[in-house]
Amino acid sequence: xxxxxxxxxxxxxxxxxxxxxxxxxxxxxxxxxxxxxxxxxxxxxxxxxxxxxxxxxxxxxxxxxxxxxxxxxxxxxxxxxxxxxxxxxxxxxxxxxxxxxxxxxxxxxxxxxxxxxxxxxxxxxxxxxxxxxxxxxxxxxxxxxxxxxxxxxxxxxxx
Numbered sequence: 001x002x003x004x005x006x007x008x009x010x011x012x013x014x015x016x017x018x019x020x021x022x023x024x025x026x027x028x029x030x031x032x033x034x035x036x037x038x039x040x041x042x043x044x045x046x047x048x049x050x051x052x053x054x055x056x057x058x059x060x061x062x063x064x065x066x067x068x069x070x071x072x073x074x075x076x077x078x079x080x081x082x083x084x085x086x087x088x089x090x091x092x093x094x095x096x097x098x099x100x101x102x103x104x105x106x107x108x109x110x111x112x113x114x115x116x117x118x119x120x121x122x123x124x125x126x127x128x129x130x131x132x133x134x135x136x137x138x139x140x141x142x143x144x145x146x147x148x149x150x151x152x153x154x155x156x157x158x159x
Contacts, residue, residue, distance in 0.1 A: 028090040028149035030097070030118070030156040035083040035125070037139045042077035042131070049074050052111055052131055064110040066103045069131070078137040080107070080130040084158060086115050086145055087123040094118045094154075097147040099128045106136025115145065 042049040053072055056065070069077070082101070088094050097115035101107075111129040118124050128143065143158040 024090060024092060026090070028088070028092050028094065029154065030086045030088055030094055030145055030147060032143065032145050032156050032158040033085045033087070034143055034158045035085055037080065037082045037141065039132075039137045039139065040079045040081060041134065042079055043074050045079065046074060048079070049077065049131075052109070056109065064100075064113065066107055066109065069108050076134055077108075078132050078134045079111075080132050080137055080139070080141070082128040082130070082141060082143060083125065084115075084128060084143055084145075085123055085125045086118060086147075086156075088118045089121060090149075091120045092149060093120060094147045094149050097124065097145055099126060100144045100146060101128060101130060102142040103130075104132075104136075104138050104141060106133035106138065108132060115147075 053069075056069070084099065086094070086097055095117045097117065099113040099115065101110055101113075103110075107130050109131040111131055112126070113128055115126045116124040130141070145156050145158075147154055147156070
């Protein structure tokens, strides 16, 4: 094999490696999309409200608490349910995906913020649930996700 052929072969292999590495890095970023955002009266789901209040009162609630609810009357509260999809176009998995939400006035607690881990070129949907004051419940929350790819904590904002 001549030096000219070897140089061409190495150049092609380097180009292939660079394209592959670029694809791995680009594809490891999640694309987060908000599908819907609904406001549901807590009185429509009394068992879920009771579970949330019991867990909040006992300190068992593994959730983000912006402020403690003032009363425990079910009529005073609503659930804001944000359905979101996280999608990966890369060939490496995204793991430990946690949703984040910027609270609006009247929001008390982020009750559900977990997505399933995403395998290569996969997606996951989640219902992000917020307990809010009924009189102040509003749509328009800013949603983002924190996750691990390549063992590195990464951030993606919903578009």
